[in-house]
Amino acid sequence: MTSVWPLLEPWLAQVQKPARYIGCEDGAKAKAPDPALVSWLFTYPDTYEIGLPNQGLQILYEIINERADARADRAYAPWTDLEAIMRLQAIPLFSVEHHTPAAEFDVIAFNLSAELTYTNLINCIDLAGLPIYSRDRSADDPLIMVGGHCMFNPEPVADFVDVAVLGDGEEVVSELTELIAHQRQSGETKQQLLVSIAGLQGCYVPSLYQPQYSNDGAYIGLLPTLDGLPGTVEKRTVADLAQWPYPKEQLIPLTEVVHDRLNVEVFRGCTRGCRFCQAGMITRPVRERPAEQVRTMVQSGLKRSGYDEVALTSLSTADFSSIENTVGAIMDDADSMGCGPVSVSLPSLRVDAFGVGIAAQLQRARRSGLTFAPEAGTWRMRQIINKLIREEDLYEAVEAAFSQGWQRVKLYFLIGLPSETDEDTLAIADLAKACVKLGRAHTKRASVTVSIGGFVPKPFTPFQWFGQNTAAELQRKVNLLKDATRRANGVNIKWHDPKATVVEGINSRGDRRISAVIEDVWRNGGTFQEWSEHFDMQRWTDAMDRAGLTVEDVVYRHRHQDEALPWDHISAGLHKDFLWTDWQDALAQVGLPDCRWTPCYDCGACTGYGIEHVVASATPPAGGSQGTGQDLATGNSVPVQLLGPKA
Amino acid sequence: MKVRVRYSRHGRIRFISHRDTARIMERAFRKLAIPVVYSQGFSPRPKFSFGLALTVGHESEAEYLDVDLVSLDHLESLPQQLTQALPDGLTVEAAIQLDQGAASLQQVVKCCQWRIEVIGAPIEAVMKAVSALVAAPQLPLERERKGKTSVVDVRPAILELQVVGPTVHGVELLALLANEDLSIRPSELIRVLALDLREGQVCRTHQFTNAEGGRVEPIDRSNLIAAGATMATNPLAPSAWPAESQAS
Ligand code: SF4
Numbered sequence: 001m002t003s004v005w006p007l008l009e010p011w012l013a014q015v016q017k018p019a020r021y022i023g024c025e026d027g028a029k030a031k032a033p034d035p036a037l038v039s040w041l042f043t044y045p046d047t048y049e050i051g052l053p054n055q056g057l058q059i060l061y062e063i064i065n066e067r068a069d070a071r072a073d074r075a076y077a078p079w080t081d082l083e084a085i086m087r088l089q090a091i092p093l094f095s096v097e098h099h100t101p102a103a104e105f106d107v108i109a110f111n112l113s114a115e116l117t118y119t120n121l122i123n124c125i126d127l128a129g130l131p132i133y134s135r136d137r138s139a140d141d142p143l144i145m146v147g148g149h150c151m152f153n154p155e156p157v158a159d160f161v162d163v164a165v166l167g168d169g170e171e172v173v174s175e176l177t178e179l180i181a182h183q184r185q186s187g188e189t190k191q192q193l194l195v196s197i198a199g200l201q202g203c204y205v206p207s208l209y210q211p212q213y214s215n216d217g218a219y220i221g222l223l224p225t226l227d228g229l230p231g232t233v234e235k236r237t238v239a240d241l242a243q244w245p246y247p248k249e250q251l252i253p254l255t256e257v258v259h260d261r262l263n264v265e266v267f268r269g270c271t272r273g274c275r276f277c278q279a280g281m282i283t284r285p286v287r288e289r290p291a292e293q294v295r296t297m298v299q300s301g302l303k304r305s306g307y308d309e310v311a312l313t314s315l316s317t318a319d320f321s322s323i324e325n326t327v328g329a330i331m332d333d334a335d336s337m338g339c340g341p342v343s344v345s346l347p348s349l350r351v352d353a354f355g356v357g358i359a360a361q362l363q364r365a366r367r368s369g370l371t372f373a374p375e376a377g378t379w380r381m382r383q384i385i386n387k388l389i390r391e392e393d394l395y396e397a398v399e400a401a402f403s404q405g406w407q408r409v410k411l412y413f414l415i416g417l418p419s420e421t422d423e424d425t426l427a428i429a430d431l432a433k434a435c436v437k438l439g440r441a442h443t444k445r446a447s448v449t450v451s452i453g454g455f456v457p458k459p460f461t462p463f464q465w466f467g468q469n470t471a472a473e474l475q476r477k478v479n480l481l482k483d484a485t486r487r488a489n490g491v492n493i494k495w496h497d498p499k500a501t502v503v504e505g506i507n508s509r510g511d512r513r514i515s516a517v518i519e520d521v522w523r524n525g526g527t528f529q530e531w532s533e534h535f536d537m538q539r540w541t542d543a544m545d546r547a548g549l550t551v552e553d554v555v556y557r558h559r560h561q562d563e564a565l566p567w568d569h570i571s572a573g574l575h576k577d578f579l580w581t582d583w584q585d586a587l588a589q590v591g592l593p594d595c596r597w598t599p600c601y602d603c604g605a606c607t608g609y610g611i612e613h614v615v616a617s618a619t620p621p622a623g624g625s626q627g628t629g630q631d632l633a634t635g636n637s638v639p640v641q642l643l644g645p646k647a
Numbered sequence: 648m649k650v651r652v653r654y655s656r657h658g659r660i661r662f663i664s665h666r667d668t669a670r671i672m673e674r675a676f677r678k679l680a681i682p683v684v685y686s687q688g689f690s691p692r693p694k695f696s697f698g699l700a701l702t703v704g705h706e707s708e709a710e711y712l713d714v715d716l717v718s719l720d721h722l723e724s725l726p727q728q729l730t731q732a733l734p735d736g737l738t739v740e741a742a743i744q745l746d747q748g749a750a751s752l753q754q755v756v757k758c759c760q761w762r763i764e765v766i767g768a769p770i771e772a773v774m775k776a777v778s779a780l781v782a783a784p785q786l787p788l789e790r791e792r793k794g795k796t797s798v799v800d801v802r803p804a805i806l807e808l809q810v811v812g813p814t815v816h817g818v819e820l821l822a823l824l825a826n827e828d829l830s831i832r833p834s835e836l837i838r839v840l841a842l843d844l845r846e847g848q849v850c851r852t853h854q855f856t857n858a859e860g861g862r863v864e865p866i867d868r869s870n871l872i873a874a875g876a877t878m879a880t881n882p883l884a885p886s887a888w889p890a891e892s893q894a895s
Contacts (some may be wrong), residue, residue, distance in 0.1 A: 010847075012662055012704065013662075013704035013846065017664075018662040018703060018704065019662045019663045019664065019667060019703075021662075022659040022660070022662050023659070024659055024660055024734055024735060024736070025734075026734060252674070254660065254663050254667055254734060255664065255667045256666070256667065256670070303678065304678070305674065305678070306673070306674030306675060306676070306677035306678040306732070307674065307677075308673075308677065337680060338680040339677040339678070339680050340676075340677050340682065340683065340685070340693075341685070341691065
């Protein structure tokens, strides 16, 4: 294998943040290029700062490098300044470890966890010197694989990629490696390899399926082109997180990145059942890491990295069984290690689980920011989205925070939710003002930052049939809130660009025809669409016109119950009729309890795959969860496997 | 106790920023469980004081860091311990204890010596340009700061300058540049050479403080040797110094 380093090095002093391109992180694997090994290039299609911390890629990177028959490097999208130089100097996309050209790997595997990165995906394929469409690539070219949450609707990128992997990647990455190694030995063709890959659970090979459209241009489904292909591609789920204590050696970057701290995943999955939340729906059931393993991973991670902050990550960390004890133990360990103060952050804290107890534990060291996500302003709206937290819960949490010395609290809200009225929107301002008032009793400097995102209905949620609010409507609601808080001291409002929300909608629920739109936007210079300075909605609407598609049809339109959805051939385990019933319940303001502590309602995520929740406690966490305090009729028993000393 | 550390920076890691270096140093002390004094307040920071920032992309054989430690068991083994805790390319050469009231690096460093590779002109042209520069009574340089341009005479900041010889890609210069009220950066020196030159490899070889009897480094040579620095890679022998400078 070759290295582009001698070509690259003379230019690095001229670009912004050249440390993005040098590798050298603690934890980087220096497994030397060797043609005998199956080689993977794990790539994040955005900047190094955003891509490096991606836990999914780090986990797979370690698993592959631990294998005797494989090796992996990493790559990130070069920023536009370096890209211009690379194109002029004919420097291809490269790995940061060995500066090996991307096209020399067997697989280039991308993490797609944001729909706005799709144009960067094809830009990276192009920078690698490869044709962007899978049909134009030869048998010698690397396989382009993609994974990540966005791949629960892979159709918008289906024409670009060879394989889309659904769900947890820990096991399937090795199975794929073995199939590739076997192909080499047996001399199978690329087509034969792809057919075998399509037989692996969790692997979708788009080129083997043909989309169908009606005469009036409506998407009506997708057909396998060969006998024996699965009609539905099921996701992968790792049953026991305890067996996967990865990353064991988290990458410690030399330069600042987002989430620049030790990150330890404490559980995967969430069954609170918030209806807007795709991450919660597609990662069911809940699988907790044993508290003792969390503790040792934190301890060894802090020692190894020298970080002064650890985040316990999950979709709702306050739900972790005995979270208070775990945080307390981590703090005690940190004190005895003598490395200096350590702060623990719990991203995605739920208000109904945040009490003075956790607040007191967290503020033993440096206080990091506190963010709560009530998501909606009124109880009515929160019933519709099944985020069953009461106003009192929010006030208690905020009170706990301010009383324990925090001065700033951040609140996340969504606008554009189903059946939302202006009353619901304006209630966000009232909540924020009430929180500031609570805080002012403790400190004059109390302030609340309200962060507003426009709601994008996502595949495999009960809201997947809902027509997204238009950009104009979202902007109108933002303006309502700006007006309502203009004179409110201590309330700061931040919002996401409604136009970017529309594009996220295009890429979230579009069908395979969106590939042409993504290509068009890319050809017109639309890369780094997550960055406001590079985002331009006009490119997307023009591209939609040229492709003969409308934003109205793809984004704003409500779907019918009997219409074919572009992701119907994909399965996250969830029964479609469960989702539909939940959608109807939402409109009727009927809540759904958390199935960790109440009877299973057979959404399909466990029952379909023969797995279970893995939790350490049979009782709900502080504050309860989604109506677990209600008197519910007993039904089936709860499929909960308790963690504990294994027999 | 106050400790001064001298370290070098070579290879790919030369592309990190000053801020990155501070964070890496902070983590290294934490990894070693050497307690650093933290500032008070809502967001405590370790009490570090770096001298002159090193430009992204430049190497150095003479970087310094002053750090306030709660305690330290073995000063002698600190260089080796720290080097192990730091990423490849950052090597700690020496550490000394400072008096509590010692002047800061910012205050004491008066000039730095640089090896500067310039690319884009034959050696004869570079030699001519260097001679012309050395002979010039004044060297006006246009500087831009916060949108305002001003013209500064930088000639007094160029204390010594000579051509060392050819490199693979260009020509190597050795320069002693002031860091007092008037200062000049290597990139600016290249500009005032008035040739169409590009910057190649740049390495800070020394930082000097003015002391009676000549220039002294913030950590002097005897400490470096004691800490095991190799003479071969550290051209610290007086013979390697620009003894007969062409500039006054
Ligand atoms: S299958 Fe039952 S227990 Fe499992 S996530 Fe669905 S509702 Fe909950």
